[in-house]
Amino acid sequence: METVKSIFKNNIRQYAMLIALVVIMAFFQIATKGVLLLPMNVSNLILQNSYVLILAVGMTLCILTGGNIDLSVGSVCAFIGGIMGIFVINMKMNVGLAVLLCLLVGGIIGIWQGFWIAYVRIPAFIVTLAGMLIFRGLTITMLEGLTLSPFPDSFTNLSAGYIPDLFGGFGTKLNILTLFIGVIISIIYIYLEVKKRAERKKYDFEVTPGYLFIIQLVLVLAAINVLSYWLAVYKGIPIILALIGILILAYSIFTIKTVPGRYLYAMGGNEKAAKLSGINTNKVLFFSYVNMAVLAALAGITFTSRLNAASPQAGVNFELDAIAACFIGGASAYGGIGTVVGGVIGALVMGVLNNGMSILGIGSDMQMTIKGLVLLVAVAFDVLSKSKSK
Structure with a gap:
């Protein structure tokens, strides 16, 4: 605490x-x-x-x-x-x-x-x-x-203007490219945060407790993917x-x-x-x-x-x-x-x-x-x- x-x-x-x-x-x-x-x-x-x-x-x-x-x-x-x-x-x-x-x-x-x-x-x-x-x-x-x-x-x-959907929606009304970019950004974010945490621990710097770190990741990833879904439903990015x-x-x-x-x-x-x-x-x-x-x-x-x-x-x-x-x-x-x-x-x-x-x-x-x-x-x-x- x-x-x-x-x-x-x-x-x-x-x-x-x-x-x-x-x-x-x-x-x-x-x-x-x-x-x-x-x-x-x-x-x-x-x-x-x-x-x-x-x-x-x-x-x-x-x-x-x-x-x-x-x-x-x-x-x-x-x-x-x-x-x-x-x-x-x-x-x-x-x-x-x-x-x-x-x-x-x-x-x-x-x-x-x-x-x-x-x-x-x-x-x-x-x-x-x-x-x-x-x-x-x-x-x-x-x-x-x-x-x-x-x-x-x-x-x-x-x-x-909006970035065109390169995947053509695959027959759906969703902009697939937008969802794909949301997933890519999520993966990059996870990688950078895990790397940053590992570097801080390596040099004995203060880091957030494990459970708080996971909660932070979940909330940020939820925000990224909800936003990408909202944009995909309309016209895309x-x-x-x-x-x-x-x-x-x-x-x-x-x-x-x-x-x-x-x-x-x-x-x-x-x-x-x-x-x-x-x-x-x-x-x-x-x-x-x-x-x-x-x-x-x-x-x-x-x-x-x-x-x-x-x-x-x-x-x-x-x-x-x-x-x-x-x-x-x-x-x-x-x-x-x-x-x-x-x-x-x-x-x-x-x-x-x-x-x-x-x-x-x-x-x-x-x-x-x-x-x-x-x-x-x-x-x-x-x-x-x-x-x-x-």
Whole structure:
């Protein structure tokens, strides 16, 4: 029992948010009389919140460096969407080439903002606030206050398309490829968890008791396969979900398994100590904002694809959704604590809240109030738990 208490205490934020997500889903499933977890609604939930999931990945890295945030991501999304509209609709450019150029523009925006933040040391809040105003103004000027639409199907399929079933369903209505991928992911997960546990035991590190480890495996495997079944019943795996899955995996490996990724945590934990250890903190901070801008460009592309229009009003409050998702998902307001998966869980909490309240017919004013309270409680939990540990 002491081991169990110790493990829960050391991971209280992650476990608490995961439990909160399950409770919120159960509540809305009952309140909406089963509508929330209908296969079609689950698929729509993923598509509707794809931009928040992408932004949350990048925002997590910014917050890790010391509680820094990027207020410009919503305006950058709108700006990139406007450029995409001009390239594809006005200039009839190839969609693939337009996407690459937009990501390049996102990188240039990141270099611009990262320079002022990392090397001139203007506070990130001020630089990104300026960016929010600059890129919103440029978007309105570029589009002349008008909305560009429609985009070709080859572009809208990015956010509305599904991976085709290579097995043809074998005469059933199920997407067999989706079920097969769910099984493959389950096998990989089991292998990685067993390997990780064996390595920890080899070096006499603390591990979860055997029965808890088995319970954890069963719950995660159940979640993976239930989700794959829900998606298989509808249309299969959305293309955007596959892209987000790759991003989550890549950034999780980067932050946990690589030296540059650990530098983010070191800088957020204590920048002066990180500097004395030989870490180029300017470079780390610069990278985090270049990366954030590129992911904001990607989010802008996916949102424009879903909207099927480039609008000067797109991206409003996107930065607030992304920041809230990270803090709700366990990132510390002081930096140095948080995970990419935690940010994704936070984004899912926000998404389920939005979707569930919309199904129940709750007004947008009340939705904002509830989301604000959830964010306040999450950050208060972080502050209180940190003060208790001291």
